[in-house]
Amino acid sequence: MLRYPRPLQRVIEELERLPGIGPKSAQRLAFALLKRNPADVRALGEALVALPEAVTRCQECFNYAEGELCAVCADPGRDRRLLCVVAEPADAMAIERANDYRGLYHILGGLLSPLDGIGPDDLTIAQLVDRVSRLQPAEVILATSPSVEGDATAEYLRQVLAAAGISNITRPALGLPVGAELDYADQVTLVRALQGRRAM
């Protein structure tokens, strides 16, 4: 039986272990790497080797960082009176891309989920409470996604933060998507859009 050379087989096997990559995609990626210029492949390899040690978790907000603090926490120009709580680093990145928010972040590392057995101690909630007690921000924004888990997590955090003496806790407006027509909106979206209405 014909087998791929060992070094190639090994790359395929390692790639297959990544999320969303099946045996076919792993082979395709491995062949693509073989066809590339060796200097490019070496550059990729070096970047991968450096990854585990070069990328740390920010000691303040738990976002990805180089060193002790992430770029946001280390930036003296950020507004330290605003703290935005999100589930994952990718969520903070999405808000950064929108290019409007100038405050700090806190990364929970997931959402509370009874079905997946993820409880408060599996997330950085204790660290969040500790942090708001130190920072005393003027506002904490709970920007978890508007899913069942995101909503329930936000509600739990609201209670915990209120108990820690934070009075100004907000949640991004939830409602009708831009460009949507009202009669197409589902019941959950409509209920929450109406709950979140504001004076104009």
Place this chain on the structure above:
Amino acid sequence: MPTYNATGITLGAHKYGDAARVVTFFTRERGKVEATARGIGKPGSKLAAAVEPFTLSRLQFAEGRDLDRLTQAEVLQGYVPLRQDMRRYAYGAALLELTALTTEPGQAVPDLFEALVAALAALAGATDLELIFWAYTLRLLQTQGNAPEIEHCVHCGARITGQVWHLAVEGGFVCRDCSPQSNGRAQVSGAAVGALRGLVTLPFDRLDRLSLSQGVRREVGRVIRAHLSYHVSGELRSLAFLDKVSRAKGRSDADLS
């Protein structure tokens, strides 16, 4: 590809690639249905709301070789209060978990479906959430033919009155005439048996009428847990989650005082 319609409650979903989910529904017409749903997570997705746990929707599926595919969804009820309170959320999740553990694809259980719809609606407003979980558990065991016999002694068939003995393996209660001693069974008061009868017969939105003393509540909980663990294998994560939340809460409350 052939399509079919069903009314269903979303039991859970897991990610499948970037924007797709594999979703488990409990439908009135076909029991459990597992299906893929695509384009979830993008704003404006017509299917996204129906993929969220608890949601009651009218659904259309296209039959697939492996899994069916969700093609249309119209949300009938999202049980919004279940997202806004950690205990309602956890008890609601426990109902979903229990349903997922005990139902099969292609086997409709209309009585259980109606019970789940009623139980979720009641959870959204009730104050005593544990009673709703218990009532649903008993009705689920009933549809399986595994509910405890609460009217008659399982040995002699006499009508149960007053204090009795209980052992889940025996399927219910044994009267004192049949067994003067406990013989390894738990003692259960007449009040607790009465409460169990109320849990089985009262509509979900009237369970709040049962006001149980702490002692009776403990007995009822013990009886239901015994039958649940005897007939349904696997621990309910949602109940363990509830403990985790109360522990974390208890700690942070203690920190403040």
